[in-house]
Amino acid sequence: SFTQQSIEASETLRRALASAEEALGPDHPLTMDIVSNIGVMYALQNGYAQGSITNGRAREAFPWLLRYLNWVEHRKGKDNPETQATLEWLANLHFNAKEYEPAQQYYERLVANMRRNDPKVTQRIDNQLQLCRANTIYTRRGLGSGIGGFLSNLQRH
Numbered sequence: 001s002f003t004q005q006s007i008e009a010s011e012t013l014r015r016a017l018a019s020a021e022e023a024l025g026p027d028h029p030l031t032m033d034i035v036s037n038i039g040v041m042y043a044l045q046n047g048y049a050q051g052s053i054t055n056g057r058a059r060e061a062f063p064w065l066l067r068y069l070n071w072v073e074h075r076k077g078k079d080n081p082e083t084q085a086t087l088e089w090l091a092n093l094h095f096n097a098k099e100y101e102p103a104q105q106y107y108e109r110l111v112a113n114m115r116r117n118d119p120k121v122t123q124r125i126d127n128q129l130q131l132c133r134a135n136t137i138y139t140r141r142g143l144g145s146g147i148g149g150f151l152s153n154l155q156r157h
Contacts, residue, residue: 006041006045009041010038010041010042013034013037013038013041014038016034017031017034017035017038020034027071029075032067032068032071032072035064035067035068035071036064036065036068036072036082036086038064039061039062039063039064039065039067039068039089040061040065040089041061042058042060042061042064043058043061043065043089043093058093058096058097061089061093062090062093065086065089065090065093066090068086069083069086069087069090072086078112078113079113079114083113084110084113084114087106087107087109087110087113088106088110088125090106091103091106091107091110091128092128094106095128095131095132098135100131100132100135100136101132101136103128103132104129104132104133104136107125107128107129107132108129110125111125111126111129
């Protein structure tokens with residue numbers, strides 16, 4: 001089953017990480033590749049692609065992705081594609097959990113870091129950032145859960 005495969009993959013990656021940390025050290029690039037893979041695995045196991053994080057697996061992704069982000073940003077720079085991809089993973093996970101304020105902070109960091117001029121990427125991130133800002137405003141005003149709550153309030157009146 002998918003669940004059994006996920007558990008096996010998780011155990012395999014954790015064993016690989018323990019070995020890499022012991023043999024290479026906690027900050028070695030190969031060690032950090034495993035850390036990144038664990039974070040992405042948890043995000044994907046949880047239905048990241050479907051846009052929801054209803055079980056706890058995505059929560060498990062955060063510490064791994066944060067550890068990788070801290071490392072890659074320090075080692076390779078803020079405008080490195082790996083740094084930007086990790087920021088986007090974190091932002092999207094928060095966004096999908098309807099945690100708009102932390103999502104907005106990651107999207108803002110991503111926009112500030114973006115040096116490449118890929119119009120599609122820039123537009124995608126900007127759209128997500130605007131949605132976060134709108135959701136944050138409406139949530140703070142007590143209009144339900146973000147834009148969806150706002151729209152349902154409009155429909156009721």
